Amino acid sequence: MIKLSGVVITYNEEHKIERCLQSLQPVVDEIIVVDSFSTDNTKSICLRHNVIFVEQQFMGYIEQKNFALTRATYDYIVSLDGDEALSNELQQSILALKSDWKYSGYFCNRFNNFCGQWIKYSDWYPNKKLRVFDRRKGQWKGINPHDHVTLDPGEKPGQLKGDILHWTYQSYSEFNKKTEYFSTIAAKAYYDNGKTAPLMKIWLNPLWAFIKAYFLRRGFLDGLNGLVISVQTAHITFLKYTKLRELRSKND
Known part of the structure; x- marks a missing residue:
């Protein structure tokens, strides 16, 4: 049975971070939050949820997320942003991986909420994101602010059922x-x-x-x-x- 680290980077996410953490808690064995010195209540909310809270000056999205990976105890990672959460179906899919991990990483569909509406088209769905992965076989790459996990050459990804729920712009x-x-x-x-x-x-x-x-x-x-x-x-x-x-x- 493998163990999972939930990894989140944050900055001023007091209105969304609790939903994120609550969705990770039934799934992962620890939660690492790397925060860029939030000026709101993000830190106090996180500490109420028994996370490992690390403060790190923002280095860029890719750099910050790769730094966050180094603070995890376990190699198997579930990565979310502070304004995201796992759907119930995705939680079950990830839990099943603990006893049946086959690929180097797994894509999830991201479902975006814009101004109170779940967006089903507009190039925003299924919006595939590789967020469940073995950190020994991939890392965050891209061109800021468009970060993405890239697996090493020869490593193969799978696809999980369920959505990453993303509460994006609300106005x-x-x-x-x-x-x-x-x-x-x-x-x-x-x-x-x-x-x-x-x-x-x-x-x-x-x-x-x-x-x-x-x-x-x-x-x-x-x-x-x-x-x-x-x-x-x-x-x-x-x-x-x-x-x-x-x-x-x-x-x-």
Whole structure:
């Protein structure tokens, strides 16, 4: 029977973290929370739930999550963000792994709640995420803020039944603020990785992002919020490349 470590990174998640921890407690054998010095009640809520609470200055999403892995006691990891929780079906799927672990990691579908609506299309579902894995066979990679677990070459993933429930933006104004924030992080990461922003990308990439989300992934079936998500998907792509172009003009 293997043992599991639940690993969560947080910053000011007082309204969502308890739901996250409560969903992990029946499943894992310990919970590690790595917090970026929250200024709200996140710490006190976590400590009420008997977690191992570690404070670490934020280093970037990928770097923070890889650091969090090093603080876990066990090699088998269930990783969540502070605004996520395991569905009942996913809890049962993970519990079954304790006596029947076959793959190096497991994908889960993430189900996003936007402004009180569960989004079933708009390129937001099934939104596969590899969040249950053996840390000896994979790590967090990507380009900030788009982190993902990548298994080592030759390692194979499985798929679990059930959803990671994600309470994302709960107002349009919050969505707008985060779009500005994440596009700035992405532009800086792209710049550090030597990427360029020709006019063709600034024009075509946002257009393709909208077409894919609204038409190909049937965002129109999510109603007004599907339109909002699809437009904002195009907008963040536009901002990312225009900010990258600005960085290059200033620094190159």
